[in-house]
Amino acid sequence: MSPRLATFVVFLLNGGVFGTWASRVPALADQVGAEVGALGLALLGASIGLAVTAPLAARLCALHGSRGVLIGSSLLSPLMLPVLALSQSTLQLGLTLVALGASVAAMDVSMNMAAVVVVRDLRRPLMPQFHAGFSVGGLIGSLGSAAAAQAQWTPMRHFVLVALVGVLVVAFIVKAIPGGVGERHREEATERASVLKSPVLWLLASVALCSAIAEGAAADWSALFMVRERGMGDAAGAYAYAGFSVAMALARWFGEPIQRRLGPHRLLAAGGGLAATGLGLVAAVPFPAAGYAGFGLAGLGLAFSFPVVMDLAGETGRRADGTGGERELGLVTTIAYTGFLAGPPVVGGLAHVSSLVLSLGFVALVTALIIPATWLARRAARRPASV
Template sequence: MGRPRMAVSAAFFCFGTIAGSLVPRMPAFKESLGLSDGQVGLVFLAYAVGAVAGAALARPVMAWGARRLVRGGTLVILALLIGPAVAPVFGLFALSFFLLGILGGFLDVLENSQAAEMERQAGRPMINGFHGFWSVGFIAGAVGSAVAASLGIGPLPHYMLVAVVVGAVSVPLLSGLPDTRGGATTMLPSGTTRWRIGTAVVGVSAIAFLGIMVESGGGDWGPIYLRDVGQTGLGLAATVGVAFALAMTAVRFTADRFTARTSPAVVAATGALVSATGVGVAIAFPAPLTAIAGFMLVGAGCAVMVPLAFSAGANLARSGTALSIVTGAGYAGSIVGPFLIGSTSDRVGLRTALAIPLAAALAVLVSAVSLRPPSRGTDSLLVEPGAEGVVK
């Protein structure tokens, strides 16, 4: 593994560790602040709104070069991780997630741009592998969260330790990042119309929107579902994040080979089907073991949907505008999903509310099948590195 590739992998790992440290502690935050499911949904909404803003901000500054922005942004988001741990009331708690979202969306666009550049240089699918390192980081963070919750360690000392350790290792590891300044210049055939480019961006954005709705439904709400519906303790509830991330990681480190043998559309459709099955299992069988198994299937299925959409977005426009739009659409899914799940849960219960990510997974399946070309060389909406045209 060359130095730039290693640095991009490390950047995804650091970002994943932050996410893995944050989400599994939500049951503890919910209890300490006395939050309802609807308020939890609003907190996730605040993060998603911030992420959309951060993704939009990344587009104009990418021309300055992504290396320093990713290195500095990683340190800033680690500092902001302390915010939720010290927030005394719901309003400040939601504000801390909004600020985390701004940095999260900003880093998401920049890191995926760097990953897509590595893909183009290699001429083969690599995006799922990079997101696999994000998942490894998420596992590390989630394990730390589960251990801290089981030992009764509060979020503040836990997050301070995460900030110090991840910040210290990020300084040398991220020094070799590529200084990406935009998207692809040659992935679309000459003469491609603005209408065709716009159609491609809309189609890929839809996959990102729905895919992140599914991922949010499993990863964000899984611990709360196990706590409230499965009637488990905080420690076991936090392990849902670990199980979810383990399944996601295993798939991501193997999905690039599957993509190379088939097509991005086939892989996305398969992932959607697996995710839908997992949500269905969790709804039908809420006992701890079966619910955890269901959320593992959700993690395995949604592992491929968002990386493929982000890779396609990075290869649809030179300036990086398409990737910003696709990333923003993905986080819009994080806006709509938590709000719908939280508000629906307050009215009819979280078990029924999980029908929302189930429907989103089925919509991805239908979309991906409709985008699958009848034969090689036929235009579609998902881009594969090394292929000439919009999609394999």
């Protein structure tokens, strides 16, 4: 097995774990007897675990190499699912989700570092394809959850099966998982020079933040928007996010020629403009067809934001020998998770005082900020070379 395929399988596994537990939230809520408000607080646990652990995982990758972190977290993440199924109270559910979020964050940072290693070795813009693997994994996980729910499997029975499959998958690919830095870079990784001083990195992180806010808004509010604002039924409303997800996955999988032609910065800016246009269409045109088309355009436009930013962030920390970039990826990932964490409540708060139409219009404006942030990042990246 090639390192490229092994890395793709890891992205697939990460998406599968996410799709599995997220799709069984209703069953978990019934198991612990959680009301909507308490459940919302419990679900924040996953985001908290993600945001807190990402920079720590990046530091571990810098000190000891990404391979060990990736193998450990890839084993731990699916094994946390049966632990989640043991929850008997909302507090237990929230605390377990913190731990699950932490393991997923470590897996996320280290798998992106592994992907950067593959991209550098092959010299091909493959990062969107790896992230398409996450999208496909999420789809597989959600379909598996639907089948388990249809068969009336308990979360424990379902999660134990998924955990066993996950461990077997990791055992099968473990030898081909690529590594990051080694002990020879320990001194460099612990020096005081901080990634926080890099203007390019902060601009790239702002692109990731805007993208995460838009993606989180589509995930959490698209179905409700189509139902309440456009008069669709629950099943028809769910197709809005399905269209968003399919458009994103297809763009990521088949987008390598587009990225080669446009380059990363033009692709980011064009994608931000397309996503903003799509969300603006959703908010401004009061017809269901415009809503479906707009969410599809948003999925196409946002498809490249996170993977291309990860690629560029890794390059800002690249050393002369071709290694490096762990801490840069950690910073960008942490800020992106902040967007996933803060975005949906902000949209909900705006919708509460105004309407979902205005709140999604606001998200469209935030998404449009990807364009100037990308061009500023491009100028800042070129500046040292001209000195």
